[in-house]
Amino acid sequence: MKQAVLISKQKIIFREVPRPTCGQNQVLIKIKRVGICGSDIHAYYGQHPYISFPIVQGHEFSGEVVEVGKEVQNFKIGDRVTVRPQLTCGQCYPCRHGNYHICNNLKVIGCQADGAAQEYLAVDQELVVPLPDELSYDLGALLEPSAVGVHAARRLGEIKGKKILVLGSGPIGILTAQAVKALGADRVMITDISDYRLRVSQECGLDFTVNVKKTDLGQALQAYFGPDSADGIIECVGTEDTVEQAIEHARKGTDIVIVGVFGSNPRVNLGFVQDRELRLIGSLMYKEEDYEVAIEFIRSQKIKVKPLISAHFKFEDYPQAYKYIEQNKERTLKVLIDF
Numbered sequence: 001m002k003q004a005v006l007i008s009k010q011k012i013i014f015r016e017v018p019r020p021t022c023g024q025n026q027v028l029i030k031i032k033r034v035g036i037c038g039s040d041i042h043a044y045y046g047q048h049p050y051i052s053f054p055i056v057q058g059h060e061f062s063g064e065v066v067e068v069g070k071e072v073q074n075f076k077i078g079d080r081v082t083v084r085p086q087l088t089c090g091q092c093y094p095c096r097h098g099n100y101h102i103c104n105n106l107k108v109i110g111c112q113a114d115g116a117a118q119e120y121l122a123v124d125q126e127l128v129v130p131l132p133d134e135l136s137y138d139l140g141a142l143l144e145p146s147a148v149g150v151h152a153a154r155r156l157g158e159i160k161g162k163k164i165l166v167l168g169s170g171p172i173g174i175l176t177a178q179a180v181k182a183l184g185a186d187r188v189m190i191t192d193i194s195d196y197r198l199r200v201s202q203e204c205g206l207d208f209t210v211n212v213k214k215t216d217l218g219q220a221l222q223a224y225f226g227p228d229s230a231d232g233i234i235e236c237v238g239t240e241d242t243v244e245q246a247i248e249h250a251r252k253g254t255d256i257v258i259v260g261v262f263g264s265n266p267r268v269n270l271g272f273v274q275d276r277e278l279r280l281i282g283s284l285m286y287k288e289e290d291y292e293v294a295i296e297f298i299r300s301q302k303i304k305v306k307p308l309i310s311a312h313f314k315f316e317d318y319p320q321a322y323k324y325i326e327q328n329k330e331r332t333l334k335v336l337i338d339f
């Protein structure tokens with residue numbers, strides 16, 4: 001089968017390798033779609049703190065089951081599926097306490113283990129998630145980032161009736177803001193510095209958008225949320241500017257969830273965190289239950305993912321997809337690879 005490998009900075013090669021064998025506890029998936037994610041792009045430029053070369057990328061994907069292992073009962077040939085790409089040890093402290101998503105030995109398929117940028121992938125049955133009929137392969141490939149959004153929103157605790165600010169209108173920001181809304185927030189504001197991305201947010205039903213290059217964030221918060229401002233903030237970019245915005249604008253005693261992946265270490269005012277009793281809460285990936293909620297939200301269209309799809313490329317043109325993203329940075333959200 002054909003496999004695409006990122007071997008060094010901005011260099012993807014194709015090679016011919018044997019088809020993976022399907023273990024007793026595994027299903028073999030014929031890959032149909034792979035989504036290119038912000039963290040894939042960091043890795044492509046050699047800027048991801050936890051991904052190194054060579055790597056077969058692809059952790060957001062969907063496909064069809066073409067073989068099942070002897071011990072597999074819940075899947076059959078022809079099933080349409082996606083995968084929760086978390087390889088965990090089951091032994092470490094977080095694993096023993098139900099927090100396998102922050103396993104000390106976590107390997108993410110497509111980040112630290114071979115991913116879906118190849119024609120077939122064998123995956124343990126526990127990680128395979130069936131796609132309901134309403135979810136096409138396109139939507140199936142967007143389940144993973146949607147689950148990131150659901151998990152991030154839930155890190156704020158109960159958000160029913162609350163006013164939430166989401167910083168950043170990349171795919172994760174837009175999906176997180178929709179998850180916040182779907183979980184019952186009263187009002188959601190989303191920011192960016194690109195009118196294009198804010199327009200896509202609006203297409204997804206996020207009606208209060210702010211371009212922080214043109215509008216003062218503090219004033220926008222007062223105007224939309226009133227004098228008490230936001231009840232919680234979710235940072236979905238991973239830059240010094242946006243973390244600083246979060247810390248500066250958080251109401252005293254509130255929570256800030258950090259979802260963005262940082263290419264470099266930000267310098268921020270931790271004095272405000274101390275003086276205002278702010279809480280900085282990390283958010284990494286998701287758990288199985290976040291997938292379940294994400295499926296339900298996509299199925300019921302509380303989370304809309306279609307407006308996020310900017311372009312499709314054929315698997316043979318995988319390297320061109322990265323070139324396209326580079327040349328169309330301002331107008332690209334999610335690029336899908338079709339097999």
Ligand SMILES: [Zn+2]
Nearest residue numbers: 037038039060
């Ligand atoms: Zn991703």
Ligand SMILES: [Zn+2]
Nearest residue numbers: 089092095103
């Ligand atoms: Zn573990």
